[in-house]
Amino acid sequence: MSKDAKSEVVLELDNVRSGYGRMEVLRGISLHVCRGEVVCLIGANGAGKSTTLNTVCGLVRVRSGEVRLFGENTADFTRDRLVRNGLSQVPEGRKLFSDMTVQENLELGAYLRKDKDGIARDREHVYSLFPVLRERSHQMAGSLSGGEQQMCAIARALMSRPKILLLDEPSLGLAPILVKQIFQILETLKDEGRTVFLVEQNARMALSMADRGYVLQTGNLVREGPGRELLEDEEVRKAYLGK
Amino acid sequence: MEWLTSLGNAVQNPATYIDALTLGSIYALIAVGYTMVYGIIKLINFAHGEIIMLGTYIGLLAVNTLNVPIVLAILIAMLACAAIGAILDWTAYLPLRRSLPKAEILSIIGLVGGAALLIAYFTTGEAGDSMATAHRLVLGFLAVVLLMLLVSTLADLLGWFGSPRNNVKSDRLAALITAIGMSLCLQTMAHLLWSAKYESFPTAAAKIFDSKLIAQTTEGLVFRWNPFGPPLIDAVPVLLWKELVTWVAMLVLMIVLLVIVQRTKIGKAMRACALDQQTAWLMGINVNHVIAFTFMIGSAMAAVAGILYSVKVGGNIYPRMGYYPGVIAFAAAVLGGIGTIKGAVLGGLIIGFTEAFGGAVAQQYDKAFAFGLMVIFILFRPWGILGRKEAKRA
Structure with missing residues (x-):
């Protein structure tokens, strides 16, 4: 303490x-x-x-x-x-925007940010943390498996820095x-x-x-x-x- | 088989197709407003028809008082309607989305609906009626307050308030009733402001739109690219400028809209809100701003549609003018699959063609054909052409 x-x-x-x-x-x-x-x-x-x-x-x-x-x-x-x-939250049950791509989900995570370079750098960073998301970046988030969805939800939350x-x-x-x-x-x-x-x-x-x-x-x-x-x-x- | 002959004639006549495409474009522009608002807050915005009407009046005012050309009037009306759309959302619908206690929600319904009905009742007396408008308004206001008290007390007694957690469905119903109330309210306002008489764009202002682009003369088809030149008086019109303008306006606005929704940040936020508002908040998206923006876009489109519509039919500007195009475009949005923008465009065009060809067979039933098609279609596919079947989610 x-x-x-x-x-x-x-x-x-x-x-x-x-x-x-x-x-x-x-x-x-x-x-x-x-x-x-x-x-x-x-x-x-x-x-x-x-x-x-x-x-x-x-x-x-x-x-x-x-x-x-x-x-x-x-x-x-x-x-x-x-x-x-x-403050950023990874909600229970992932709550991804299922009809949007993984990349769009990440962009929404960075919704309030205006620093384009910083966003790009952070995206590279989360892709390095979760390589599978880079592979699936243009897939609909709803098509990911449960584990991948959880990773995507964490990545999205990290995008707001x-x-x-x-x-x-x-x-x-x-x-x-x-x-x-x-x-x-x-x-x-x-x-x-x-x-x-x-x-x-x-x-x-x-x-x-x-x-x-x-x-x-x-x-x-x-x-x-x-x-x-x-x-x-x-x-x-x-x-x-x-x- | 007289009707078959008329249909045969209509099919062979290019004018029918031109008419169908023009009507369809106008309906598509209106339907987009319904579909976008529905997509994001699951509300059928019954006041959308009144936005059409207000947009047309604003365009008319701009032409009459500022002497601007119609194209500029359309832009002014778009901006004004965008503002009106946002104000409509903030005053009528936003209070219902906040988690107010039920009694307040019911009072608001009572206020809006009751106000509209009573003002309508007290202000549409005989022409030359001596009772002052102010007098009627005061009476109307008192009656509204009484009605409000009555409704909320009754609801309280009957225990309609329920538990706060499962009020989602009734909230949607409250918004729907409010939309109907707002529709009547805006109509009545227009009555008070501009009276119920028919108006139209002055001939001088509408001249460009009414001039012929392609015409049939004794020497064959003539193209007249300059709308300001001397009119082709004896020629039979084939294609008018206003028709081409309507098609181009629809096409350009739809492309702009799709680019906004697919590519821009606010567009992505709109899609996110349509999918899951709770989570959209977690992203830091102010959902209420996004909803207001959606109303603004839909209303701007409605303004364009309203002016092009009144130019097309030559006049017809009056407080209830929004009703028919509004309700038909709503049918178009449902037919195409409510909630999808492409569906609204497709539905609008289909309804436009149905109305034009149906009208060629039996003029007075043109709108019945349009509605009939919608009704029959949704019997078999209630989610519309491009809509998706609502999946049951646990």
Whole structure:
């Protein structure tokens, strides 16, 4: 914690409550992500993981508490402003623009940018991270396989040159070998020094690569700590790692 | 078999084809506006016909007051209609897309629909009716407020509000009803502003358009490239300038439109919004701006179509003029596959040909042929010629 406290806080949730209709899903959670950190949020189905991300990106309204991006309360942000201020999301279920080509999807990821050279350089960079996307750049995104689609979604999110990358269940619905591949990519992103907030059901994979982790249980954060530590934690093991 | 003879004559007469192509081009220009708006927010914009009407009136005003040539009037009308289209979206449809509580949505419907109906009722009295317009407006306004209160209270009592998560379908319905309300509202406004009398472009201004490009004389076909030269008085017209202008306008605008949609950044954003608005927001695209832009493009096209239409039929500028071309172009958009631009063009042309040839057989039924074709076609292929069957998604 002492090391984290010194570096800049990118994203911060301060006692956030939110939910749908009469149902309150998040019951006052506080967490933060610092620059260059990979932080993961794990929890069972229905614990509120996706709601957390949807609250951060403005799809679900904050009822009390604050979501802060670089210290600014995001309550009055329009949703495009979040992207402008450096937040980019890989949504659950990929959500590619299926009737558009891979390249067009990447261009849309860079929608707010005007530096043509920078965009071209970043495109080369994501193509080097995901060589298969270069091969398929003129194919419709909907025609890609599940794993390729996930790569395309991550590549698209990187194209905005985000200061923080949000990933919602990137391993969902993928074969084990592809899950491994996706986590290798996440390792690469970590080595590049990117700031990542990862929401995952695959707790083992997520915790073993994350700097820090939070455990969410029915709308409350019940544990937090370095990834390795949580991996060893008796209760976490019992509840989420099946041992 | 009289009708067969008339059809045979029509088939052999080049004038029918010219007429069909001209009508078809106009319908295509209008249909594109319907199809683009539907593609992006799944709304049949019933006020589109009124945009046609407003565009034509603005063109007429430009010609009459600024003395500009019609071509320039068309450009002015395009710009003005683009602005009107955006304003229409911001005032009438955008409030419905924001996640307002249901009561407010219903109040807005009540306001817009009720206002239109009541203003229409109170302002279309007999000519020379002594009741002042202001008086009627005040009465109308009071009635609207009453109606609003009534509707939202009733809806509240009946529990129509439902749970906030599954209101997607009813939101679309609310927008549809609002569109009908806006249509009536704009028509009534036009009544108040310009009265219900028929107007037309002054002969001097329409001269270029009405002059003959190709004509049949006793010495054979004559080409007259200069529209400003002395008119060919005795010659039988084969092709008029206005017809060529209509075709070229349609072709050029469609190419421009396709280039915008396929190649430009805003075009890609439009396609992205049509596919998935939630994700478009995640890209940093301000979806509401993109939707407004879509309205602007469609409305500019409608302005061109409206002026060319009134030039074609020679006059016919009045507050309800947008109804027929609007509704027929809507049929064209459905026939071609609503949501697809190429489908709208194809549908427009097909409807144009049907109307022209059908009209040659039985003049008073020309529009019935057009609608009949659409109805029969969508019985077998409801998603239209180029449209795609809506896949059931889990």
